[in-house]
Amino acid sequence: MRLWIALHLPRLPLEVFCPRWSADSCTVVLEQERVIALSDAAYAAGVRGGLRRGGAILLAPQSQFQQRSPPLEAEALQAVAMALLRFTPQLAEAEEATLLLDVGASLRLFGGIRALCRKVADSVRALGFTGMLSCAPTARGAWLLARCGAGRALTMASLTRRLELLPVGVLPPARAYLDWMEGIGCMTLGQLRRLPRAGLQRRCGRALLDMLDDAHGARPEMHAWLAAPASFRARMELFDRVENAEALLFGAHRLLLQLTGWLSARQLAVERIALSLEHERGRTAGPPTVIDIVLAEPTWQDGHLLRLLKERLAKQVLDAPVIGLSLEAPQLQPMAPPSASLFPEPGGSKEDWQRLLELLAARLGADNVLQAAPSADYRPEQANVWRSVQQKIRSADLRAQLPPDVSSLPRPTWLLLQPIPLLIRDHRPYYGSPLRIRSGGERIEAGWWDTAQTRDYFMAEGEDHAHYWLFKERGGGAAEPETRWYLHGFFG
Known part of the structure; x- marks a missing residue:
């Protein structure tokens, strides 16, 4: 059809000169000294289309007169x-x-x-x-x-x-x-x-x-289709000096709509956007304030980007009034629409989860919303690091960092921040009940460059059938009179 x-x-x-979302002002547009367009305020003052400039000034002297x-x-x-x-x-x-x-x-x-x-x-x-x-x-x-x-x-x-x-x-x-x-x-x-x-x-x-x-459809129509440019950069002048960052959201939304249209035409998704707030020009000119938003998951929809910009603008403190906005998309990748699954995941898709994290990062700050990432270190305390959710962590990169034999070794679900010294009763470690060793030892010797660790780890079972992760330290000198055991984690 x-x-x-x-x-x-x-x-x-x-x-x-006077968009609908700007403040309603008394504006008159002239062409060859005659009125061709006017705002509602000018119309209420008695100005009409076709009126000469002198008559319009007489009826509405407070009007702003613009040449087409x-x-x-x-x-x-x-x-x-x-x-x-x-x-x-x-x-x-x-x-x-x-x-x-x-x-x-x-x-x-x-x-x-x-x-x-x-x-x-x-x-x-x-x-x-x-x-x-x-x-x-x-x-x-x-x-x-x-x-x-x-x-x-x-x-x-x-x-x-x-x-x-x-x-x-x-x-x-x-x-x-x-x-x-x-x-x-x-x-x-x-x-x-x-x-x-x-x-x-x-x-x-x-x-x-x-x-x-x-x-009437009696002749074939020919049209020159609009072609989207190879790169995106949109800019707009504001109609007044804006001193409140939240008031810039209207203009930013206009630029985001242009961005999403361009992304759809080019079949691209954006990974990072940069909104520049331009300040006064001339002798008092200063560098623009750049609001940089990095996305964990690429998107081509304006709704999520608008929420992120709203959160960032709400926290932004302007050093000088803003007179213009510009938006760029420096990081792009091909669009990959989500597949429609017959059995959707409970709690939303992976993209919904990433959008929630990005919204929290925009509201609380990227340094306050962290994700766990494995580190190439044998020591249990150093095997996990916390990174910002805006920092991409690819599973292939992690596998390349990890030692080849770590993934096959048992690790507890809950690792304690500090190991707990255990009592020794009848030559066996005791934690609520005597613990029976259920696995062979795993020796970890690492950290010679900062904090050396020399430990033998074991999986143990208590009388309540709970499983624990224990280690005993290996001394570097003479034999100790009694081996010291420590509890380091709990298995689920």
Whole structure:
């Protein structure tokens, strides 16, 4: 099934200066000294589209007047397109601040057209823009419906009925001939389509008929798909000097949405991200503050990254006000989607566990959330070290570090921090009851470089059938009058 979503951004000239998630200010955008876009506060003050600059100043002298900036609009449209690549790789830019998404192959993945449209609208809203969504079996048909806010059409019959009611002025090639069309009573696309094609082509040109044919599926459509760049770096200017780190989360979320769209398009997962907080420029300029987040498990979803950034920003103390943000992804690897298991593991998957550890590390600090890792040392006290959960520990590397015969030797489940000296009764070690040796000795001689240990370890059993790990020290000189035994661990 071929289905297109069209996203039209009618307030783009305004929202590049005053996004929806920023403070509502009285902003007016001018083009050739006339108002083309205005905020709600300016509208409440009496400013209207088409008004000259002098009249707008008279009605709302407190307004911020901005000149339209096509480069900023193109940059904002590119940011929205980058974020929407997570829904489909087939995305094209159309006329008049509109994006076209071929979502026919994405419907099942995102739960149908309604759920997909809702997700697209949520992403656009999180980016700080206002969008008008529509869907249709043809790209031009979806574009026309979105430009007029005429709803959605899932079949060609429904699309044809909706297109017939649209005004002819929605077609760019028809706008130069609106007076003539009004003179002959041609006000809608349905009436325009019923005119003789040969005469309409001679009068208005071939482009008008081609656009009508594209909308009704009578002509194949060709599109230039947006290609994701080879590397990712996104930057945005803030609209005020921000002195509270937590207030930067809105802008950081916008950059994360672009990152996840880029990752989906390139089929990559991120292992580390770096958010740079840019400070004042000029004579008082200082180096940016970099928030570096290392992930134990690669991800390409924005939800987990946003939670980690929220925790880090909540603890961040700003040395100077922030005027800009930039986000980079220096460590990447190919995306490996999790397999759908018939019998999922209780308590969540391995990825869920790693996300929990990363969230704790972001909240408590990486040095306060540790994991156990074997060390290449025969001494039981030194055979385990604690490392940060952000430090990757690969099982292959650990096997290479460990001595070849350690993995086959018995080790207790519970190792005591300090060995406990044992009593000797009837020439046998005693711990609650006499202990009977149940294994051959394991001699450990190591640590000559710092703390030398010379011990013989045994597994022993008590009368309660519990198993213990004992050792006796070997003296370096004359024989001792009585052997000293120590308890070092308990077997499960």
